[in-house]
Amino acid sequence: MKIAAIRIGKVSIPLKKPFKTALRQVHSAEDIIIKMIADTGETGFGNAPPTAVITGDSQDSIIAAIRDTIGPKLIGMDVDNLEGIMTTIDAAMLHNSSAKAALDIAVYDLFGKRHGIPLYKLLGGYRQGITTDLTISINAPEEMVADSLAAVAAGYTELKLKVGTEAALDIQRVQAIRAAVGQDVKIRLDANQGWSPKEAVRTIRKFEDMGLGIELIEQPVPAHDFAGLKYVTDQVETDIMADESAFGAYEVFQLLAMRACDLINIKLMKAGGLHNAVKIAHLAETMGIQCMMGCMLESKVGITAAASLAAGKKIISTADLDAAVLLAEDPVIGGVSFSKNQLSISDAPGLGITDVQGWQEIQ
Template identity: 80%
Template sequence: MRIREIKIGKVSIPLKKPFKTALRQVNSAEDIIIKVIADTDEIGYGNAPPTAVITGDSQDSVIAAIRDTIGPKLIGMDVDNIETIMTTIDTAMLHNNSAKAAVDIAVYDLFGKLHNIPLYKLFGGYCNRLTTDLTISVNAPDEMVRDSLEAVKDGFTELKLKVGTDVVLDIQRVKAIRQAVGNDVKLRLDANQGWKPKEAVRTIRRFEDMGLTIELIEQPVKAYDFEGLKYVTDHVETAIMADESAFGPYEVFQLLAMRACDLINIKLMKAGGLHNAIKIANLAETMGVECMMGCMLESKVGITAAASLSAGKRIVTKSDLDAAVLLAADPVIGGVSFVKNELLIPDAPGLGITAIEGWQEIK
């Protein structure tokens, strides 16, 4: 099986509610979905949601990177030679990780179809179902309480609260939500780089003193501030997770060597795809550091890829794979299915995806 052509397209999917963080607000998912087509006519699907404020990738840059630079280098390559293909993707150009991730995912999908194996089994086969949290966008405390109660009613037992816009309000938000949902619901906080190191320590200690039992705090400080992240980790009891700091294998190696965090959030769009995400998981496992599998605003293509790796690896103990739940429609035929807060991984080859409704090709 050899790669014959790569087609680039997009889907536009409205969100059920605006997605708000300390970095951005999004009202619809504008996702690039590619088709890597083999000489057997088999199709591998890949996905990239442009997230300029985090990865630096725009829709236009993703399209250009795949169409003009990465894609042409892969035409004619044997899908069985996955190591060479992944090296070619990695070295085709600097950065552009979301574009690389889309192609990487599609090639792995083809590889799984070629060998008639689901990707979660290819990656280790540890389990075939996952529990995900649900993200609560940063808003006024009363609105976040309403959203949290609605999520719990829908069966979610783990909530990820977006904070980081205002420390005083952040404390009010978390306190109100904890009082509303009770102590049986796990609360995770994501500051999206919104605090300074000492400010983060003061705020997190306040949460601790108030007995709010926060499971973890994600990326409290700027992505580049590894020393600041370590300062926070060393001065609080609550587990600290690196997200934007933990971009790819090299950054994760640095974080682990510094003992700058307690947990690593793996995201395919940061890492450049599954190949590098596997490296991150292996580095973390070597150091005994557990991982979360996270996501941007991927369609179910990207979520299925991330869930497949998460289900395959024992070191990935937490999942933040709720993007498809946040979407008002699902154009993806096949892939993971959702039952309340659980993702069920298909046993079909590759990603188990057969078609994308409403896919519009970009020439």
């Protein structure tokens, strides 16, 4: 089975309500979805959401990287030569991790279909289902309380609260939500780089002194500030997770060597796809550091790939794979299925995806 063609398209999917973080506000998912066609007629699907404030990738840059630079180098390559294909993708150009991830996912999808094996088994097969949290966008405390109560009523037992715009208000938000949902619901916080190191320490210590029972706090300081992240990790009792700092395998190696964090958030769009995400998981496992599988605002194509890795690897013990749930529509036929906070992986080969409705090809 050889790669014969790569077709690039897009889908626009409205969100149920605006997605707000300390970095951005989004009203619809604008995903690039590729179809990698094999000479046997099989199709591998991959996707890349433009997330310029995190990855630096725009819709136009993703399209250009796939169409003009990386994609042409893959035509004619044998799908069984995974190592050669991934080396070619990585070496084709610097950065552009989202474009690389889209191609990587499509190759793995074809490989699974070529050998009749679901992706989660190819990646380790540790479990077939995982639990995800639900993200609560940053808003006024009363709106976040209402959203949190609705999530718990819908069956979610783990909430990821977006914070990071103003420390004093963040404390009010978290305090109000904990009082509303009770002690049995796990609460995670994501500051999206919103605090300075000292501000983060002061705020987290207040959470601890108030007994709010925060499970973990994600990326409290700017991504480049590894020393600041280590300072926070060393000064508080609450587990600190690296997200934007933990971009790829090299950055994760640095973080682990410095003991700058307690946990790692793996995202395919940061890592450049599954093959690099596996490297991150293995680095973390070597150091005894648990991982979360996270996502951007992507369609069920990317969520299925991420869920397959999370299901495959024991070291990935938590998941934030709710992006498809936040969308008002699901144009993807097949792939991972949702039941409240549970994600179930199909035993169909590859990603188990057969079509994407509303896909508009880009020439």
